[in-house]
Amino acid sequence: MTTGAADELLRRYCQDLHTLWRQAGGPSLRTLGGSVGLSKSQVGAVLGGQIRRPPDWDVVKSLVGAFHQYAKEHDRLRHVSLRTGIEEFWRPRHAMLEQAFRHRRTTDPKAPAADRQPPRPAPAAPPVPRPVPRQLPPAVRCFTGRDTELRALTALLELPAEDGDAVVISCLNGTAGVGKTALAVHWAHQVADRFPDGQLYVNLRGYHPEQPMGADEAVTGFLDALGVPDQDLPRDLDGRSARFRTELAGRRMLIVLDNASSVEQIRPLLPGTGRCLVLVTSRDSLAGLVAVDGAQRLDLSTLPLTDAAVLLHRLIGWRAEVEADAVQALARRCAQLPLALRIAAELAGRRSEAPLAELLAELADGQRRLNLLATGDDPHAAVTAVFSWSTQHLPAEVARTFRLLGLHPGADLDGYAVAALAGTGLAAARDTLDLLARAHLVHPTSTGRYGMHDLLRAYAVSLTTALDGDRDQRAARDRLFDYYLAATADAVAGLYPAEVTSRPRVAPAATPSPDLSEPHAAKRWLDTERCTLVAVARYTATHGWAGHAIRLSVLLYRYLDGGHYADGLAVYQHALHAARQVGDLVGQAHALAGLGNTEQRVGRPESAAEHLRQAIELFRRSGDPVGEATAQNSLGFLHFELVRYDSAESCFGRALTLFRQTANLTGEALVCNNLGLVHRRRGRHEAAAEHHRRALELARRTHDWTAEALALDCLGLVEQQLGRHRAAADHHQQALVLTRRYGNRRGEAHVLDNLGTAQVGLGAPERAHRYFEQALAIFTEIGDYGGRASALNGLGEATHASGQPATALTHFIAALSAATIAGARHQQARAHTGLGHAHHTRGEPGRAHHHYEYALAHAADLELAEAERIRSHVTALADHGPVNRTT
Template sequence: MALELALLGPVEARTDGARVPLAPLERSVLALLALAEGTVLSTERLIDNLWAFQPPLAPRARVQGLVSSLRRKIGGALVTRDPGYFLALPAAACDLQRCEELARQASGARPGDAAEKLRQALALWHGEPLGGVAAPGVEPDRARLAELRVSLLEACFEAELTLGRHAELVREMVVAVAENPLRERLTGQLMTALYRSNRRAEALLAYQTLRDRLAEELGSDPCADLRELHAAILRGETPARRREPAGAVPAPAPEPRPAQMPAGVGHFAGREPDLAALTAALPQPGADPRIVLVSGAGGLGKTALAVRWAHTVADRFPDGQIFLDLHGSAKDAALSPDAAVRAALLAVGVPPGRLPAGFEERAALFRTRLYHQRVLLVADDAGCVGQLLPLVPPTASSLLVATSRSRLTALAAHHEVRTVGLRPLAGDRARDLLCGIVGAERLAGPGGAEVVELCGGWPLTLRQAGATLAARSTQSLGSFADELREHADTLSVADDPRTVRAALAQARAGLDPAAGRLFDQLGALPVGSVRLDLAAAVAGISAPRTRRLLDELISANLVVENGPDRYGWYDLVRRYARRCGAALSDRDVAEERAIRWYLSTFERLAARPAPEPAAGADAADLPAVARWVAQRRDPRLTWDFVSKAYAVTPAVGAEACEAALAAATTLGDGRAIAAAHAQLGAVLVADPARAEDASRHLSRALRLLDPDQADHVRIATFGLGTLLARQGRPAEAGTLLERTLDLLDPGREPLAATVALFAHADLLVRAGSAGRGQERFAQALIMCEAATGSRFSRARLVLNAQVGARFLAYLGEALQAPRVSGSDRQLATRLFTGVRR
């Protein structure tokens, strides 16, 4: 079944020469698929193009019904292919394709041949293009095709004027000018034909008519070429003709193809994964339009990345590359959506005098210009969704890449969005960037690694640090590191006032006041991350409300998600948050709330059987939190905090346990002093350099502890036993480990007993009592498997150094087993500190 389509007039389909009866919506679907020129048009795109913002009920089913009906009429040329449909047509089956092919053949041909081809192309038109189609989605194409016909007329007139047919053309030109009264090239051709036909007065009148209309409607004058033609006719001279290659048809000057990408930054490094992510985000042919968003805090190098990538993919966008600075982070200077569209239209070659008056009309013209083009548009520093929406190309052939300090979450409610979130550069990549500026030799000296670390992976800080070091050729890296320790986020260089702190302050100023206050309150805490419930406690609001505020902070790239319900900062943001927290007028209130939350959390965890994180901060933060509490110089609070934290995890650290011992001593509480010695000694056991201190504290604890302080007694005997075992005193160590086993109840504390059994087994094997040691190891193995429900690899059951290392790893995992009781887990965790190697 041979299918032919007519688009250059009323839309019609013919099969084997017979006209196909089409319902209005079928005609619209057929036109939309034909205009897609063999590419897949998705169902969603068809729905948008057919009904815009007023689709019927069940629009997908309606489209499927229309396609089925249309396929029965036109046959297998209508192909279903995910995510939609396309028309498989031979090259000459559509009058539009034939017209465009004839126009291509005319380009560069001799005047006679060109005129013939252009007349054949014009003969294919039978009225207004896309007649009988009322779908909103064809309007850009209707405008494009109307422009195509006028351009064909102009090229045809130019060729025939070259052939001397001016007298024959006047009548047709008068009609064309009347239909297109603002088309300056047509008027110029009419003036030329009239003048060459000895109708000079009418030629001048044609110019005057155009000038008056331009002045009245647009407030502008005719173009320079037309003014020169008018002057030549007034002087009675032969109008100057453009110099063309011999025999060629004079053609309109090609519209400029924008190439606006700025030069790339020097020493670009460390962003290879992000460049790959941008390339992977390129849409496939026939896909729906897509926005690629590069998001990150100020100073992370978003613009540098987008520009670098744009240069690498320029060949994929042969119709031009546009760069727009939307100034979105500067609220007072931000471009309005209308101004952004105006700048984009000027970039694609629309003269200022021909810009439509209204915003919607300008946005429509921009979409029309890009519909059949492949253009890359980089919209830098977008501040809101509204700035970007009118810049989204209508097809996937073009691409909008935006950079923003915000995640612009609402964009995904309008279009498909692929987000590339920028993070600070990792250590090696940060070093590569700085080395590129100052040289590897300069950075290899003492203090070089610290300089890199203090820059926090922030490209802006790294570049400014590099520029500063390059200017100070004799300054030591250690001295420069001292500067950075306090001023890394405010580092700047002459003639470049940008700083990371200023960018963060700008982002902070744009927040909802409640979100900004939460940021400051969290900054008052000495932690690298917080859980949702801690954040809610510090703010004194509900968890759902806190989550919404944290969402805003995440969107502004001031906070990052570290895991489920866990939030943190990058290093330089954390420094800025601390400054904000220190300036809080009611900082004490936030700190008191945080401390109460920690204490209640420790108590809850100590009583809860199920495994749960140690606290609202990472375990690595606990020593800092304990130090922060100790700085309040409240010995009772310090003792309560450290003792309750240690009951949950030994990760509280030696410094905190030393502060707890000092607090207990100040309080004069004998039981607290004894417990503090046990805690501190058990923590110091893990540090070989402090073995003597550990031995002294544990021995003192055993002398001072009351019998009813059972947990601390077991911790002290076990810690001292493992310490003596390492010191090569097996008899004394064995006595203490056996005492620990006597004090443990395997029925209630099987995992803690496992730790003690393994330590005793290891001691016995090393001391030469292999048989008894293997029995203890077998007991430990059986007890641990029963307690946790998990099995240890039984490839070799004879305890030796290799098996012992594997069993220690197995024990570490067993500490998180859900079947283990809370009290057993906590005691086992504290004992485990003494056997880790």
């Protein structure tokens, strides 16, 4: 084995130990070190792959045992890999690793050249880089003052921690509008280069009047930014918090937790090691975080008068030089609060014809009208007075729109949402947003989208409560929720023109909507608005718009099934709550079906099966055969994944009957494809091909490109198993064009993987290697361990076919690890078969026989047609006959 191949084998071995550690919940390195007799840094080196030779077997055995014990104590044994036997799985891998390094020693450069002619290794698949999030919002314009506070924050970077694992936490505390966020973001941009692994930012909306962000939502967003796929997310907050700490281990990152209201919001978002720094902003003093977690508190007061005047000078311009006394008075009138100063400066700048003294008089009148001066030095009085001052000088329709913005449940919005709230045209809505942004009453969050400071949101809500009647507020929310429902329906129709489930009828919105008929525009809109749609689902489910929450969940079913599983679980839970509140059985059935399908994706088979059975019963009672068929199909696929082929065929058969009775061609196509999968797995190739051809015909008739790509890909697989590799490659190429045209990354990876296998069959292993590498990169990116196992098996088969059995071993071992993590037993059988081939080629019949036996056991248990082929290899080995290099 070459030096590079042995090192790659060691890297993957350590990587899989690290994966097992994460799945166990990330026990501390100090705890692990105590259990295996190593230092914390030595354990970290093993898990981080920072070692040059294999660790002792006793160390590995103790580590894996500690992972299992920790997982058992913390109820995390749901991962298949945590239930894998140490001796049965890790001992053979460790022995193979040690053998690889022993073999490498025999190829030392000092040895005679004739004695060392190792096969040229195929290039290793390029590593997929870990995401480096850059989530900081834009720095505020004309930032002024705060030199003392900036130096204090920077000094935190130089503090020697008493404990090397201590996390540095700083809390910026102060009243609303005092500039906590501006200071935090300004400083974060100054020091961003000191955190090469990225910066995370979240607005916890701690003082939002209705929807503060929970810690579970925040940590889920962070995990998404760090590249953790939804299917790998732990079920509860504690598990996700542990996974977050695991992902941050060894990284140097800056984490900004903005606008927190309580310690409970913060603690699940804290890293576990001292290489990260956390900056928290809050109106609360957060005494518990200081006392228990060692946070450094930095109290932020209003700007000194000099700095406040300088800020006004910079914002107002030359007029401030002429009216210096008025600027000082204006700074005092604004209580030297940065938010109030900026709003006042914007209004002064827009009214360039009026002297600043006149504006000061108006502000004084506003304070008297609002009766806000009674508190004397209360800064909230000043900022509210400035809000009032600013909004009173807005055009009436713009002021009304500002008030209505407080009714929006999401974090930000665009011109279409504003048009819906206000009942205006799109151009007027965009002009209003521009004017409000110039007045600092909203702020841009991205191109064409705007958010609102929580203090301004609260002020807007108070105004709409006082000035707009209940009927007007209800009408505004009706228009907004109708718009989101109609736009979602348009986007789903554009992206999935042939929906499997029966779509609810949705009337067109009465206000402007974007053109979402083109698939790319539809997907872009759904991706942009996904968080808002989840917020809308939550609000409508609990505030009297149950029908909107239910229909929204049905519309989003197929989109959310594309990998947005955490959001899907939230949307379906809200829909289930709404449907139960109003006694809607069909709505309950759809929500239960969505929950069951999503739980299947994230590895909760027992809960998924129970929800799907409940959905089937409710659909049946409600007389909804299409819904029942869809749920039966999902339950059938769950059985298929669990290797219960008889149960899967039974469910697929019932679903097919119902779809045909209702003339639902799209549903029929999907079930035909699934039946073909079962037949192919059982070796019934002609029956499988017949089902896939029927699915292809229906998909083309209904213009369902997703089903068409799937049918073409499956037909290619059948052709491969019949030995018709050229026809197989043609089918896969057609499927690849469709998946790439419509941006289906998971589908693209599967097709690339299958194309690689076809090229191996065609005798072109080098070309196959390229396809497998591309597939592996995508599968790794989206977190699909089953796909990774398949692509790695393919790489092993390709390198073995090109005469490199030593390199093939590294791929097959990595494939076996990924397949074990995914619970993909058919890929485990394939990996053991490949290992048997590679060992036999290397003249190691004992090892080959060992892996063939394992492969045969897996194949027989799974009812794989492959079992007979593997049995023939075992027989050939026993007779010392030749073994074919390809599979």
